[in-house]
Amino acid sequence: MSEHELPAADEIERSIRRLGLTASVSELHGIVAGWLAGGGDASAGWLARALADPEIADDESLDGLRAATSAQLEDRDFGFELLLPAPSASLYDRSGALFEWCRGFLGAFGLAAGEASALSTEGREALVDLARLAAAAPQESGDDEEESALAEIEEFVRVAVLLLHGDCALGPRHRQRLN
Template sequence: MSAAFDYDRFDQLFRQLGAAGYPAELHGHLVGRLSAGSRLDHGTWLDVAREVIDGRGAPGEADRILLIQLYDSSLAQLAGSGFDLQLLLPDDEAPIDQRTQALGQWCEGFLGGFGLVARERALSEEADSVLADFAAISQVQSDLEESEANEVDFMEVMEYVRMAVLMLFSECQPAETSQDQPPASLH
C-alpha cells in the first residue's frame, strides 16, 4: 500500500491538527469532486483539504506532500484502465464497526464533493440511484459485532462503492474536445 493510502498515517495527521473531519471523509470528498469532472491544481486541493480537515493547525510540509500524493494517486486510479481504485479506509485488522463507520464517512464526503461540481447534463438514472445508495450508506449504524456475515456484508458494500465510483467517474467526465485540430477548411 502506498503512503498516500495509509489510513493510520492520515488518522495521525487529523489528530495532530485537532481535526473535526475524518480521513475517509476527506478522500471521499476528493474522489467525489474528481468523479464529477473537477480538476484542481495542487494549491487549490490543499486549500480544499484544509477546509475538509477543519483542524486548528495547518498541515506541515510532509503532510502537504502526503495530501498531494493522495490527490495524484486518486486521479491516476480513477483515470486508469483497471479497477484498482483504493478507498482510504482503516485496514482489515481494524474492528468491523470502525471500518463500517469510515465507509459511511467516505460516502458522505463523496456526496459533498460530488455535489459541489456543476455538471453540463443531467445524470443517468443509474447514477442517481448510486448517489441515493451512497446517501443510505453514509447513514450506516456502526455498532456491529465481529462476525463472518458482517465481514462479508462490509466487503460487498465496499466493492459496490468502488465499482459505482468508477461508473460515475466515466459518466461525468467532460467530453474531450479536439482543440488541437485545425478547423476544417471549406474549399
C-alpha cells in the same frame, strides 16, 4: 511509492492534524475521491475548494493523496481503492469508516459536480444508494454474514464511484476532445 499507491494512513492523519481538519482519514479520502469524481480540478487551492473552506492551505502529502486517487480513478484496470481501516479492525470500525467515506464523497462530489445533469440513470441510482450508506450507522457486533455483506458494500461503493467519475469527469473530457 507508485503513482497509484495511496499514502499511508498515518501520513494522512498527520496532515489532518496539522491542518486542523475534523475529518477522519477515510472521510478525507472520500472527499478527495468525490471532488475528483465530480470533475473537480487539481489546480492550486483544490483542497480548500473540495472542503468548501477558503482558509485551508494546500498540503504536500494531501497532494500525494489527490494524485494517487486521481491515478486510480483513471486506471483502465479499475484499480481504484477505498482508503479504509485494515481488515483486522473491528467490523464496527470498518463499517463506520465506510459510512464516513461515503459522507465525505457525497459532499465533495456535490461541490464539484453541481447539478450533475450529465449523470446517467445508473449514476443517479448509485448516488441515491451512496446517500443511503452515508446515512447509515455501524452495528456493534457482527458475524461472518455481515463481514461478507460489508465486503459487497465496499465493492459496490468502489464501482459506483468509478461510474460517477465516468459520468462527470471522463465523459465530459471525451466529449470535449471530439469537438
